[in-house]
Amino acid sequence: MFSGDTSDPSDLSPAAVAAARERRKESKASAKLAKSAKRSAAAAEAAAAAALAARPLPFAASPPARPWGDYGLIRSSTRSSRVYSPVAALPSLEGQAALVRARVHSVRSKGGGSFLVLREAGTLDTVQAAHFKKSDAEHGGDVARYIAGLPAESIVDVEGVVVPAQVRSCTLSTHELAVSSIHAVSRASPPPFTVEDAARSSEVVEASQATERPFPRLGQELRLDSRWLDLRTPSSSSILRVRSAVCQLFREALYAEGFAEIQTPKLLPGESESGAGVFRTDYFGSPACLAQSPQLHKQMCISGDAGRVFEVGPVFRAENSNTRRHLCEFTGLDFEMEIKESYEEALEVAHGTFKHIFEGLETRWARDLSAIRSQYPSSPVLVTDDPCVLHWREGQEILAEEGFDMGDGMQDLTGKQELALGRVVREKYGTDFFILHKYPASIRPFYTMKCPDDPNYSNSYDMFIRGLEISSGAQRCHDVGMLVENIEAKGIEDWEGSLGKYVDSFRHGISPHAGAGIGLERVVFLFLGLDNVRKATIFPRDPNRIKP
Amino acid sequence: MFSGDTSDPSDLSPAAVAAARERRKESKASAKLAKSAKRSAAAAEAAAAAALAARPLPFAASPPARPWGDYGLIRSSTRSSRVYSPVAALPSLEGQAALVRARVHSVRSKGGGSFLVLREAGTLDTVQAAHFKKSDAEHGGDVARYIAGLPAESIVDVEGVVVPAQVRSCTLSTHELAVSSIHAVSRASPPPFTVEDAARSSEVVEASQATERPFPRLGQELRLDSRWLDLRTPSSSSILRVRSAVCQLFREALYAEGFAEIQTPKLLPGESESGAGVFRTDYFGSPACLAQSPQLHKQMCISGDAGRVFEVGPVFRAENSNTRRHLCEFTGLDFEMEIKESYEEALEVAHGTFKHIFEGLETRWARDLSAIRSQYPSSPVLVTDDPCVLHWREGQEILAEEGFDMGDGMQDLTGKQELALGRVVREKYGTDFFILHKYPASIRPFYTMKCPDDPNYSNSYDMFIRGLEISSGAQRCHDVGMLVENIEAKGIEDWEGSLGKYVDSFRHGISPHAGAGIGLERVVFLFLGLDNVRKATIFPRDPNRIKP
Numbered sequence A, B: 001m002f003s004g005d006t007s008d009p010s011d012l013s014p015a016a017v018a019a020a021r022e023r024r025k026e027s028k029a030s031a032k033l034a035k036s037a038k039r040s041a042a043a044a045e046a047a048a049a050a051a052l053a054a055r056p057l058p059f060a061a062s063p064p065a066r067p068w069g070d071y072g073l074i075r076s077s078t079r080s081s082r083v084y085s086p087v088a089a090l091p092s093l094e095g096q097a098a099l100v101r102a103r104v105h106s107v108r109s110k111g112g113g114s115f116l117v118l119r120e121a122g123t124l125d126t127v128q129a130a131h132f133k134k135s136d137a138e139h140g141g142d143v144a145r146y147i148a149g150l151p152a153e154s155i156v157d158v159e160g161v162v163v164p165a166q167v168r169s170c171t172l173s174t175h176e177l178a179v180s181s182i183h184a185v186s187r188a189s190p191p192p193f194t195v196e197d198a199a200r201s202s203e204v205v206e207a208s209q210a211t212e213r214p215f216p217r218l219g220q221e222l223r224l225d226s227r228w229l230d231l232r233t234p235s236s237s238s239i240l241r242v243r244s245a246v247c248q249l250f251r252e253a254l255y256a257e258g259f260a261e262i263q264t265p266k267l268l269p270g271e272s273e274s275g276a277g278v279f280r281t282d283y284f285g286s287p288a289c290l291a292q293s294p295q296l297h298k299q300m301c302i303s304g305d306a307g308r309v310f311e312v313g314p315v316f317r318a319e320n321s322n323t324r325r326h327l328c329e330f331t332g333l334d335f336e337m338e339i340k341e342s343y344e345e346a347l348e349v350a351h352g353t354f355k356h357i358f359e360g361l362e363t364r365w366a367r368d369l370s371a372i373r374s375q376y377p378s379s380p381v382l383v384t385d386d387p388c389v390l391h392w393r394e395g396q397e398i399l400a401e402e403g404f405d406m407g408d409g410m411q412d413l414t415g416k417q418e419l420a421l422g423r424v425v426r427e428k429y430g431t432d433f434f435i436l437h438k439y440p441a442s443i444r445p446f447y448t449m450k451c452p453d454d455p456n457y458s459n460s461y462d463m464f465i466r467g468l469e470i471s472s473g474a475q476r477c478h479d480v481g482m483l484v485e486n487i488e489a490k491g492i493e494d495w496e497g498s499l500g501k502y503v504d505s506f507r508h509g510i511s512p513h514a515g516a517g518i519g520l521e522r523v524v525f526l527f528l529g530l531d532n533v534r535k536a537t538i539f540p541r542d543p544n545r546i547k548p
Helices: A014-031 A035-053 A087-093 A140-148 A202-208 A220-225 A234-256 A295-303 A344-364 A366-375 A392-401 A415-429 A480-489 A495-504 A520-527 B014-031 B035-053 B087-093 B140-148 B202-208 B220-225 B234-256 B295-303 B344-364 B366-375 B392-401 B415-429 B480-489 B495-504 B520-527
Strands: A068-070 A097-110 A113-119 A126-132 A155-164 A175-186 A267-269 A280-283 A286-290 A308-316 A329-338 A389-391 A433-437 A460-465 A468-475 A513-519 B068-070 B097-110 B113-119 B126-132 B155-164 B175-186 B267-269 B280-283 B286-290 B308-316 B329-338 B389-391 B433-437 B460-465 B468-475 B513-519
Touching (some): A087 A126, A087 A155, A087 A175, A097 A126, A097 A175, A113 A155, A113 A175, A126 A140, A234 A308, A234 A329, A234 A366, A234 A520, A267 A280, A267 A495, A295 A329, A295 A495, A295 A513, A308 B308, A344 A366, A344 A460, A344 A513, A344 A520, A392 A415, A415 A433, A415 A460, A468 A520, A480 A495, A513 A520, B068 B140, B087 B126, B087 B155, B113 B175, B140 B175, B234 B308, B234 B329, B267 B495, B295 B329, B344 B366, B344 B433, B344 B460, B344 B520, B392 B415, B392 B433, B415 B468, B468 B520
Parallel strands (some): A389 A433, B068 B175, B126 B175
Antiparallel strands (some): A097 A113, A113 A126, A308 A329, A460 A468, B097 B113, B097 B155, B113 B126, B155 B175, B267 B286, B460 B468
């Protein structure tokens, strides 16, 4: 029921146009059968489309007039019947003509031949397109000159017959396209660095430094300044999909456990959980700030009888931390659930969820992991069937044995201590993923339930991958009196304005509950053993970077 | 591998505790077989748990000492082997003892009997629990008095045998629990309104006004001030799940079309797309603002060769609009994709996605829809198999025929006009969901591709449900020169700081692309035919509300 883009009012009826579209669909199907059939159907189609549009077409109708040249700007003037094939489908089209849209990764000429490596967006696929002058007495020279002048990173439409070939430089190694026509969709200006350079492992780059043609070392800032280019490497492209996959697997695991997804407000009155580290704004004349976590609202959903909830959303931290693992804005994977008796119930959900994520990545996203690991080597995360949960005291003992001075045993772990703990746990229990619980209450937020036997400790936990923290959580304090006491003991003043409603939500009956907040970027960065969390972030924000 | 919560260091080994846990699991399984077996296993289990914990247990171990009374605060002191049953599982336990945790919806006494309606969190299930004094000569009177003193909205553990019964007031109408013990987990203070009052349809409330006992009319502000209470009604609870479902169905449809999920930064330099309507903040000494949409970054992902991306995330609008359909923070369902020739390709994806959402809700979330419709009546959204796409001019003609003065035909539609258009389209084409395209360029953002034939119009579209807009989108302008021209023509000054990187991302080759932004709350509110978008928002934000 497209009314199309026609200037003839009599043609505006969706019903009439639906019929025209139906015809177009049919012609599309038949076009797949054979090249000649396709050509004639396409010509008929082009005529029909032209009649429908009844106006000049800046975007060349199918087939284009000349076998080479730049298209005009594609502006949806018409829709031809040309069928674009993804690179992965080409082997099944052997001997037939195919049309591919892709980016020019590289161009090289040799004798009378031109060879393009074409890189497809959204997949890891590359294919070689080969053109030989002698293949076309009339236009061969023109096409060769045109190809030689195409800048890398330009986007092109290449038409040609799919022929068997042995191509080592492309992911499609069994076939190539014998170019019959090539048109630029979008020409690239010279980029600040090439995707080829950005895609090399540091091992290869360093090894090349002693040779005559050392590969350039591309610094992180240079890459991030033109992040859209850096995203085009196989590893970045796969990391983007792995991020997506972690979210998908996280949700799959929690849907199966009866959770519902929520979105809670990021604009909060006053100063949220604590005064430090918040971004402030003016909210129609009142002071407001950006949520440092969905903590308060996911708990209010528990009071609202949602039972089990999760959220995937941004988390804001105005902390001037310039480290390889801190960001000022990251994606929180949060969950919160009623518990019957113990936060162990939440730890079991967390463990099952992480296991589903790790196993899902290694199996269903194996190709992406392989692409990432070929630039950034890493091994799979070891994980036990049952949760590996260490008591705070056990952690302290292990670290004391490792030679650390643990003082009074009540201080938060340093990064070095966490790494050492991760190493020992791996040796002792055979896992890269573990949970440390019963943290001292003094280093946990006011909404944490203290231990029943000793108020100096709390029903809290952190989760680690390879000795780096990816998640924090706890049983929450669901007693109003105790909650107010905690707030005041933490020195939070004038909390009525920012926390009053939150406290009120515990007055009308509330189930004991527990949950956790997980940093998506941390999970991706540590799962993949990357050296910097920014590599796991699409457009990172840190104290020195708010662009692009 | 739980190291548990023990004070004996020799018990800390995860391996030792894993074995203990294994035993506990087995005892759990056998406990299901029969009540007596369960009791003895539970007693053995309680002893084992006590030995493991080796400390006083503030939370009563299983079985509790007395058949009535308040628990101490549940603080994860121990984990018993008691098995909690969801209400939905009770019919399968007929004749057996079961333990249920739920909220006291109402209590009523009659003769020697006490009757509780128990409401389960996270489901729509309610079950009756009945207690008769004479059933227990020793404690019957105590238990009856205890039940009579339980405030509504308290959370309780009720144990009893599942017996056949006819119960009209509960969703479980075939069985009830014959109470043998009842303990309060959390007592409720008197709430500002009852969930029962909040759950009535306005039809019933209005009809009662002429009677002797009129039901209270609960205003929207009262409900929102204690949103956690209002969330406990069947309709609110189901709306929360329908929101979750829309996100799930949106993603399902797009995963199937090869999309990856992205998260883009909400903190932007300068003033984002336009100066008006942005929340500002200080970013480590530089001016920044909150993203009004993920537009710029999802397009940069296209330049980054992500191919097809979507995002589910918050969108901020500092607009002082106090209407039933505007929010200052809402959830955007955005997608962006490369197109080969025409934005029709994106419209097909959008149509398929909405169809999947509408049909998925009616089938897989039918019970939730029914709960919502019993308080807020509505009919399913009519939708055609193929997209119903109307040209801007057809829209103008229809509205002129409806008696509206359309002026020069270049002004954005008013709410009234949109509703009238929705009505006519429904009559003419049999659909509640349609797309209007080719809007005047003057009323669309700078990043919109203008029509190839007439720069006064644009390759843009809005989508409507029942005559109200739920989505805006367009083919984007992917030509650098044209883009800069558009920015300057819109009067955006000093755009280099806020838009410079975005413009740069088009310089290195970019595919034509199109997409759309959809308001989650609008979809839910209009799909359900609600009177106010706030009902479809968990914790709404408007110019007068930033709490709770």
